[in-house]
Amino acid sequence: MIDFKLDPKSGVPFYRQIIDQIRYGVASGDLKVGEQLPTVRALAVQLKVNLNTVGKAYRELEIQSILETQQGTGTFIGSTNIQIPKSERQNKLDSICSEYLSIASSYGFSAEEMVDELKKRQRGKT
Amino acid sequence: MIDFKLDPKSGVPFYRQIIDQIRYGVASGDLKVGEQLPTVRALAVQLKVNLNTVGKAYRELEIQSILETQQGTGTFIGSTNIQIPKSERQNKLDSICSEYLSIASSYGFSAEEMVDELKKRQRGKT
DNA sequence: TATATTGTTATATTATACTATAACAATAGT
């Protein structure tokens, strides 16, 4: 299961963030075929958004056959194996890093300090 | 000067993309203090958006003292130097780093990937 | 069979984003 997280500062619409996190999860294998996603209501509560917003994300992914939904049962990862274009993935990493750099720099932190801080957290992980 | 680009597929509002690119330009040093930005009309034409959209971006950055504008003259990079107490400095970096690491990981990016991306941007700089 | 759960649909409302167009206001240059 994914650890969903919305970034209100990014400017990216919430339903788009949900869509992308699921797409990336499926593409990377973090989300496996047949796996059940949180219910629209549960995810809405968790992310503190309206259930319609989650519903919109799920619906759009169902249209793309990335998800399979059944009323009364739930929403599941479909068997369509998707690929995220390398460029799209890179763009996403780009924008996250740019935002990180911009914010940190505005507080007077250097790129080195940012890198060091990140590296500190790498240790102890796989 | 920045090579402004808008990505309509990203879902990020145009004025936000303009803001983000200027903020990053300042953070990375590509935009230097006192440097003049394109006029609202020129940038609007270049990006094929309405001049109000550019104006909105500039205005917001002026409120944040990142830009300085003068009617009749133009828009320029301001001189902002922010100080935070040394005692809070490490905590601040901590929280910023945690935040962006968790955002990145929700898309399946590792700390290592972020480090690599940040390092890539350092190359060629002092 | 009754009930709870799940996704779905609908309506109304608010806020934001963007466009088009026009006019206004301050400044620079001729």
Next chain:
DNA sequence: ACTATTGTTATAGTATAATATAACAATATA
């Protein structure tokens, strides 16, 4: 002084995003 240039403001219209709330429809389960 005049004019062009620059940012600014205003109005109107369209589309999207998100919320709140309610009800409906299919499924699972007690």
